[in-house]
Amino acid sequence: MTTPREPREDHHSVENEISGGTFHGPVFQAGSFRGDINFAAPHGNVEADELEFRKEFMSRQRESWEEEKAARQKKAAERRAEANKKRVEEQVGCIFLFLFLTFTVTAFALIYFFHNWLGLASAALAYACLKGLMSD
Secondary structure (H helix, E strand, O other), X not given: OEEEOOOOOOOOOOOEXXXXXXXXXXXXXXXXXXXXXXXXXXXXXXOHHHHHHHHHHHHHHHHHHHHHHHHHHHHHXXXXXXXXXXXXXXXXXXXXXXXXXXXHHHHHHHHHHHOOHHHHHHHHHHHHHXXXXXXX
């Protein structure tokens, strides 16, 4: 989209604006011309040393980005592993607690009502479960 401006008083040139966006780098807008047209690069020629520097700089920057990405991925994997370990520990603890309560109730019932060796064995198993639960 162009917006022509009013010609200057000398009536030999017209100024135009380019609207509707943000431009990075050279922009060319053509119209009618009188006379010579010259295009000039804003920077001129870039020396070989500068090109080599830019190449090396970008190479090192890419390596740095890859290292940062690998570190983020490693950290995420470590967090997942830690969460899985904690979940397994909680499951094992719940199993030990369930077994402890089961053997405790069985031991109490057998010892209290029947006075036999099964009650003592259940009490021993309950103790082993409690010991396993407390060691976690």
